[in-house]
Amino acid sequence: xxxxxxxxxxxxxxxxxxxxxxxxxxxxxxxxxxxxxxxxxxxxxxxxxxxxxxxxxxxxxxxxxxxxxxxxxxxxxxxxxxxxxxxxxxxxxxxxxxxxxxxxxxxxxxxxxxxxxxxxxxxxxxxxxxxxxxxxxxxxxxxxxxxxxxxxxxxxxxxxxxxxxxxxxxxxxxxxxxxxxxxxxxxxxxxxxxxxxxxxxxxxxxxxxxxxxxxxxxxxxxxxxxxxxxxxxxxxxxxxxxxxxxxxxxxxxxxxxxxxxxxxxxxxxxxxxxxxxxxxxxxxxxxxxxxxxxxxxxxxxxxxxxxxxxxxxxxxxxxxxxxxxxxxxxx
Amino acid sequence: xxxxxxxxxxxxxxxxxxxxxxxxxxxxxxxxxxxxxxxxxxxxxxxxxxxxxxxxxxxxxxxxxxxxxxxxxxxxxxxxxxxxxxxxxxxxxxxxxxxxxxxxxxxxxxxxxxxxxxxxxxxxxxxxxxxxxxxxxxxxxxxxxxxxxxxxxxxxxxxxxxxxxxxxxxxxxxxxxxxxxxxxxxxxxxxxxxxxxxxxxxxxxxxxxxxxxxxxxxxxxxxxxxxxxxxxxxxxxxxxxxxxxxxxxxxxxxxxxxxxxxxxxxxxxxxxxxxxxxxxxxxxxxxxxxxxxxxxxxxxxxxxxxxxxxxxxxxxxxxxx
Ligand SMILES: Nc1ncnc2c1ncn2[C@@H]1O[C@H](COP(=O)(O)OP(=O)(O)O)[C@@H](O)[C@H]1O
Ligand SMILES: [Mg+2]
Numbered sequence: 001x002x003x004x005x006x007x008x009x010x011x012x013x014x015x016x017x018x019x020x021x022x023x024x025x026x027x028x029x030x031x032x033x034x035x036x037x038x039x040x041x042x043x044x045x046x047x048x049x050x051x052x053x054x055x056x057x058x059x060x061x062x063x064x065x066x067x068x069x070x071x072x073x074x075x076x077x078x079x080x081x082x083x084x085x086x087x088x089x090x091x092x093x094x095x096x097x098x099x100x101x102x103x104x105x106x107x108x109x110x111x112x113x114x115x116x117x118x119x120x121x122x123x124x125x126x127x128x129x130x131x132x133x134x135x136x137x138x139x140x141x142x143x144x145x146x147x148x149x150x151x152x153x154x155x156x157x158x159x160x161x162x163x164x165x166x167x168x169x170x171x172x173x174x175x176x177x178x179x180x181x182x183x184x185x186x187x188x189x190x191x192x193x194x195x196x197x198x199x200x201x202x203x204x205x206x207x208x209x210x211x212x213x214x215x216x217x218x219x220x221x222x223x224x225x226x227x228x229x230x231x232x233x234x235x236x237x238x239x240x241x242x243x244x245x246x247x248x249x250x251x252x253x254x255x256x257x258x259x260x261x262x263x264x265x266x267x268x269x270x271x272x273x274x275x276x277x278x279x280x281x282x283x284x285x286x287x288x289x290x291x292x293x294x295x296x297x298x299x300x301x302x303x304x305x306x307x308x309x310x311x312x313x314x315x316x317x318x319x320x321x322x323x324x325x326x327x328x329x330x331x
Numbered sequence: 332x333x334x335x336x337x338x339x340x341x342x343x344x345x346x347x348x349x350x351x352x353x354x355x356x357x358x359x360x361x362x363x364x365x366x367x368x369x370x371x372x373x374x375x376x377x378x379x380x381x382x383x384x385x386x387x388x389x390x391x392x393x394x395x396x397x398x399x400x401x402x403x404x405x406x407x408x409x410x411x412x413x414x415x416x417x418x419x420x421x422x423x424x425x426x427x428x429x430x431x432x433x434x435x436x437x438x439x440x441x442x443x444x445x446x447x448x449x450x451x452x453x454x455x456x457x458x459x460x461x462x463x464x465x466x467x468x469x470x471x472x473x474x475x476x477x478x479x480x481x482x483x484x485x486x487x488x489x490x491x492x493x494x495x496x497x498x499x500x501x502x503x504x505x506x507x508x509x510x511x512x513x514x515x516x517x518x519x520x521x522x523x524x525x526x527x528x529x530x531x532x533x534x535x536x537x538x539x540x541x542x543x544x545x546x547x548x549x550x551x552x553x554x555x556x557x558x559x560x561x562x563x564x565x566x567x568x569x570x571x572x573x574x575x576x577x578x579x580x581x582x583x584x585x586x587x588x589x590x591x592x593x594x595x596x597x598x599x600x601x602x603x604x605x606x607x608x609x610x611x612x613x614x615x616x617x618x619x620x621x622x623x624x625x626x627x628x629x630x631x632x633x634x635x636x637x638x639x640x641x642x643x644x645x646x647x648x649x650x651x652x
Contacts, residue, residue, distance in 0.1 A: 057552075106548060109554065112568070121557050169553070
């Protein structure tokens with residue numbers, strides 16, 4: 001799905017991450033595949049509970065019990081992270097792949113200064129001397145738009161606003177020049193006015209460093225501005241993926257169509273009818289067939305018996321649907 | 332900061348004043364101390380004379396005024412029994428109590444925090460389950476019972492520890508200290524262990540709960556996403572956060588230890604101020620009881636003040652205002 005010319009940075013193949021809970025096995029990610037080219041931004045979208053965060057944590061090897069990666073491969077420049085040991089993963093985390101969390105109010109340790117939390121990354125991943133590390137932290141903090149950086153390094157997280165904290169988190173994520181940033185709903189917890197500033201900042205940062213990004217969000221409007229490619233997740237499966245423009249303008253999967261139609265149009269007031277009807281099913285008890293069929297206006301008998309698989313559609317899109325939409329067609 | 336100290340000082344004085352009122356009322360409504368000071372064969376006239384001397388014919392308000400003014404002037408009265416200043420009596424015995432309480436507290440902390448951290452970090456481990464079950468015992472078994480069992484086992488049956496008294500002490504700056512002699516350690520072991528068990532169990536459970544709570548926090552996962560080891564994340568990021576609630580109850584626990592010391596001292600005949608208190612209650616030796624209660628109130632207030640200071644040292648979000 002990346003453009004043919006760009007070399008692949010990360011390839012996820014048939015990833016399966018399950019949580020073995022008391023009330024049954026949660027197949028949070030159940031056979032997800034995608035690729036990201038170097039310097040590309042991939043949007044990972046879908047409603048809440050679709051498995052987006054679990055994909056992100058799986059890539060970093062941060063799935064804790066009762067969760068487990070049950071199968072698949074996560075190839076970073078050809079090297080599999082699923083089978084890699086914890087030592088290798090620790091070298092990868094923060095240096096090759098870093099992460100930005102949803103809520104900046106909780107992602108920083110309240111008892112450590114911002115400087116110490118930034119410095120930790122450099123101490124973990126470099127042999128730089130203390131003064132060099134300090135200078136790097138000051139520069140990084142300035143580059144995410146925080147003035148009087150040297151002074152601010154001595155401050156504690158509670159002395160920053162939410163937006164400023166997210167800038168700090170981004171600074172920490174960028175500090176060791178990672179090749180890939182996984183941003184998990186980086187603006188969801190922020191004021192609308194600050195959201196676009198943070199997104200601009202992230203775009204500038206990765207463009208500057210030539211890094212790639214997985215932008216996780218439930219907000220298609222955000223990814224359509226930022227991403228080169230989009231992968232749509234539903235109940236732990238990829239239901240559609242493709243180049244941003246093709247996917248937004250002519251989606252093949254009715255679920256994607258539903259997500260696009262539910263983007264609130266700034267010129268109209270939010271219309272309830274535009275929401276996808278129904279809600280995400282309980283993934284512990286998914287029946288046979290297509291997971292989306294109960295909410296799908298195009299569902300037919302076949303959808304209840306046979307699970308659709310990802311197949312090529314128009315404009316190079318891939319979609320898992322028995323009755324995909326044609327360009328211009330409405331469900 | 333200065334304003335805070337002033338405010339705190341006024342608060343502390345207020346608390347002590349309230350305690351003085353309560354102590355005074357308690358004393359006034361319990362028993363008649365006059366029989367403690369007159370000989371058994373005293374005549375009615377002598378008793379009346381003693382009453383007058385003790386000021387028992389004055390109104391309560393006047394009595395309280397006399398009581399509080401002499402307290403403020405540092406005149407705490409003489410023990411009816413020992414005919415010595417009550418303060419001197421208490422201060423003589425305080426080091427023994429303080430020593431036992433401190434040993435018990437250190438023991439509790441040294442055992443509880445590492446075990447609590449371990450149990451919180453490995454909530455499903457077999458060892459953690461054993462630790463947690465034992466801590467339940469520590470909470471639910473009454474101290475006097477544990478004390479008697481320990482005496483039975485270690486003193487009576489095996490004869491490894493003495494069952495009573497303080498043993499040899501060494502003198503430092505005029506204070507008698509058990510911890511400087513081997514015999515002193517020998518004597519303090521059982522009472523200190525007995526006293527520490529309850530606090531140990533509570534601190535352990537608080538630490539574990541704190542660690543488990545903290546393990547779920549985003550900043551722990553974020554620290555791991557930076558590449559820190561699980562161990563570093565747990566101890567460098569988690570521990571301090573987990574200990575905040577533990578510090579909060581630390582002051583209360585220290586107060587508990589002082590209170591329970593009276594029981595432990597009685598069981599082990601430990602010559603501390605707690606045992607003196609119990610003896611004085613039996614003898615209706617009012618001045619000693621008053622001094623004990625006021626002193627313990629003062630200790631409480633000071634400890635809680637110190638805990639608040641420690642709190643601000645740990646948590647930058649808290650400032651002294
Ligand atoms: N620690 C966990 N234990 C059990 N189930 C989990 C756990 N973490 C996530 N899940 C489940 O995995 C599914 C996907 O979650 P998530 O990836 O957080 O969704 P999204 O980020 O798309 O909103 C959800 O159904 C969620 O309940
Ligand atoms: Mg999520």
